[in-house]
Structure formats: structure tokens, C-alpha cells
Amino acid sequence: MLKEIHEGPKAIHETLLGRLANLEIDGFLSEGATSVKLVACGTSYHAALIGKYILEELARIPASAELASEYRYTQGPADRPLVILISQSGETADTLGAAREARRRGCRTVAITNVLGSSLTRETDITVYTRAGIEISVAGTKTFIAQVVVLYLIALKMAQDRGALGYAEIDALKDELRSLPRAAQYVLNKSTEIRALAEKYGNARDAFYIGRHAHYPVALEGALKLKEISYVHAEAYAAGELKHGPLALVTPSTPVIAIAVQDPTYEKMRSNIGEVVARGAPVLAIGTEGDKELPKAVDDVIWIPSMPWVLAPVPVSVAFQLFAYEVARMRGCPIDKPRNLAKSVTVE
Numbered sequence: 001m002l003k004e005i006h007e008g009p010k011a012i013h014e015t016l017l018g019r020l021a022n023l024e025i026d027g028f029l030s031e032g033a034t035s036v037k038l039v040a041c042g043t044s045y046h047a048a049l050i051g052k053y054i055l056e057e058l059a060r061i062p063a064s065a066e067l068a069s070e071y072r073y074t075q076g077p078a079d080r081p082l083v084i085l086i087s088q089s090g091e092t093a094d095t096l097g098a099a100r101e102a103r104r105r106g107c108r109t110v111a112i113t114n115v116l117g118s119s120l121t122r123e124t125d126i127t128v129y130t131r132a133g134i135e136i137s138v139a140g141t142k143t144f145i146a147q148v149v150v151l152y153l154i155a156l157k158m159a160q161d162r163g164a165l166g167y168a169e170i171d172a173l174k175d176e177l178r179s180l181p182r183a184a185q186y187v188l189n190k191s192t193e194i195r196a197l198a199e200k201y202g203n204a205r206d207a208f209y210i211g212r213h214a215h216y217p218v219a220l221e222g223a224l225k226l227k228e229i230s231y232v233h234a235e236a237y238a239a240g241e242l243k244h245g246p247l248a249l250v251t252p253s254t255p256v257i258a259i260a261v262q263d264p265t266y267e268k269m270r271s272n273i274g275e276v277v278a279r280g281a282p283v284l285a286i287g288t289e290g291d292k293e294l295p296k297a298v299d300d301v302i303w304i305p306s307m308p309w310v311l312a313p314v315p316v317s318v319a320f321q322l323f324a325y326e327v328a329r330m331r332g333c334p335i336d337k338p339r340n341l342a343k344s345v346t347v348e
């Protein structure tokens with residue numbers, strides 16, 4: 001897993017290669033789409049949820065994300081969204097079932113997968129490959145990062161086709177995407193610091209992850225990684241939801257991992273952090289380099305470089321992957337093969 005986390009920057013680079021300049025993405029066409037439905041399971045579902053926020057933000061198209069195991073057994077509305085199915089392996093039974101259901105409903109379907117010629121590619125109209133290289137560890141890491149990168153490409157393409165962003169804005173985001181491998185590497189270079197933080201926080205029985213907007217699914221993914229490989233009970237919440245119930249569980253023994261990077265919800269996040277600090281919870285925040293105020297409000301900070309906030313889910317996710325790895329290592333867990341889990345879930 002550690003090796004695969006460190007391959008994140010390369011996965012980003014390879015996934016962008018030859019696609020950015022003209023936004024030609026394996027024949028992906030956005031023509032005629034009036035809405036998008038993203039469907040997947042597990043970690044890939046978290047990428048789908050990030051995709052929903054990115055597509056709405058950049059391409060201004062209605063987008064929603066749904067778990068494949070739910071989508072396949074619902075009726076769905078009468079309209080026919082473009083359905084994007086995301087699966088690292090391309091063999092997940094529920095995602096394959098959802099692809100068949102989307103076709104039955106007459107929707108155009110797109111697969112995002114890392115495995116050449118996998119079953120999903122045969123059940124969909126178009127395939128866009130992530131180019132993360134083979135991933136062996138059960139916990140998805142570099143493939144998740146590559147899925148999010150493909151979603152940036154698709155969102156930029158749709159933004160261009162729909163005229164939702166001007167050329168200058170698109171060009172600026174392309175340049176920032178080119179820098180994304182460096183941003184991921186920036187976080188990887190902090191591995192000693194992250195190991196020390198894992199030792200400080202990793203003995204907890206329960207932990208909470210909080211985030212807002214596109215960082216809410218990043219929090220979900222951070223919590224899933226921690227659960228999967230370290231067996232620490234972790235839950236993620238959209239930070240605004242804390243006061244609607246979960247705050248009852250927040251105590252001095254429940255660390256809160258808060259995504260407080262510079263984005264439009266930053267001030268709201270700061271208030272949410274205040275809510276958990278008031279209940280005595282230790283707070284480990286993820287912040288944007290240069291933020292002088294954040295360290296005064298929390299116990300520790302993992303920094304990401306300054307960047308357009310829509311791209312920040314990538315370095316934040318890399319930090320969470322390393323953190324989960326270090327907690328699992330400290331607790332002596334079988335990191336690459338966690339109990340009860342398989343790399344590819346080919347049964348319902």
C-alpha cells in the first residue's frame with residue numbers, strides 16, 4: 001500500500017498525459033447530456049461524489065452520485081442522464097449490474113476503470129481509462145486519485161462544451177492540473193510528520209472526519225481508509241451536520257480530523273471546528289500552507305500547498321492515505337490484506 005500511495009503523483013501524470021491539451025479523453029463526448037449520474041461502490045463511490053461537486057462547479061450541469069447497489073434496484077426518474085460508472089477493477093458485480101440497468105433505461109454510459117478490457121468496458125458505450133498501473137493492495141489509493149483526475153478532465157471538457165467556463169479559466173485550470181503531481185508529492189514528502197501524527201492520534205477507539213462541499217466525500221474516503229486497514233472505527237460527516245446529532249458522540253477521546261483548506265466553506269469549517277473543540281475533542285486539521293490562523297484553533301495541522309480549491313481533494317486524500325497507513329502500521333495490522341475484504345467484489 002505504501003508503494004502504491006507513493007505512486008500517486010505518477011498515476012496523476014500518466015492519467016493526464018496527452019489528454020489535457022485538447023481535452024480528448026478516449027472518445028468521451030458530452031453532447032446532448034443535460035444531467036449526469038455517477039454510479040459506483042466503496043472508494044470509487046467517493047470519487048463519484050467528488051465528481052458530482054466538480055461537475056456542478058465547473059460544468060454547471062446537474063449531477064448526482066448513487067451507490068451501484070442502490071441504483072440497480074430503483075426505478076429512477078424519466079429523464080436519461082449520462083451515466084458514468086466508476087470501478088477500479090471493472091469487475092464489481094453491483095457496478096456491472098448498474099451498468100446494465102442504465103442501458104436498459106436508455107442512458108448513454110461511460111466507464112471509468114483502471115483495468116484494460118475488464119467486464120465493465122463491455123457493458124458501457126465508452127471507456128475512459130485511469131492509468132494508475134496495477135494496484136494490488138486491497139485498499140484503493142493511487143487508483144482513487146486517478147479516478148478523481150479523470151473526473152477533472154471530464155468536468156473541464158463539459159465546461160468547455162457547455163460554455164460554462166471561458167477559455168482563460170479552462171487554460172488556468174489545465175496549468176494547475178499539470179502541477180497536481182507536485183502537489184501530491186508535497187504531501188508525500190511530509191511522511192515523517194504524518195507518522196508522528198498517526199502515533200499521536202492512532203490509539204483512539206473512534207475518530208471523526210469532517211469536511212464540506214467537495215471535501216465531504218474526501219472525509220468519507222479518509223474514514224473508509226482508516227476503517228479498512230487500521231480497524232479504528234471512523235465516521236465522516238458533512239461538517240454542517242454535526243449539530244444535528246453526531247455532536248453527542250464528540251468527547252475528549254474522539255479525535256476529529258477536519259479538512260479546513262482554503263475553499264468557499266473555510267469560515268464555516270472554522271465554526272464547526274469551534275464546536276468540536278468546545279466539547280474537548282483533539283483536532284487534527286488539514287490546512288492550506290500560509291494560513292496563520294488555523295494553527296491557533298486546532299492541535300495539529302497537515303499542510304497542503306496553495307492551489308485552486310477544486311483540486312485540493314487530491315493532496316488532502318494523499319494525506320489521509322498516508323495517515324491511515326501509518327496508523328495501521330503502528331497497530332500492527334495486515335495492511336495489504338485487511339480481514340474480511342477482497343480486492344474485487346464479484347458477488348452481490
Ligand code: AGP
Binds near residue numbers: 087089095343344
Ligand atoms: C477500496 O479501498 C475498497 N477496498 C472498496 O471500497 C472498493 O473501492 C470497492 O469494492 C469498489 O471496487 P471497484 O472500484 O473495483 O469497483
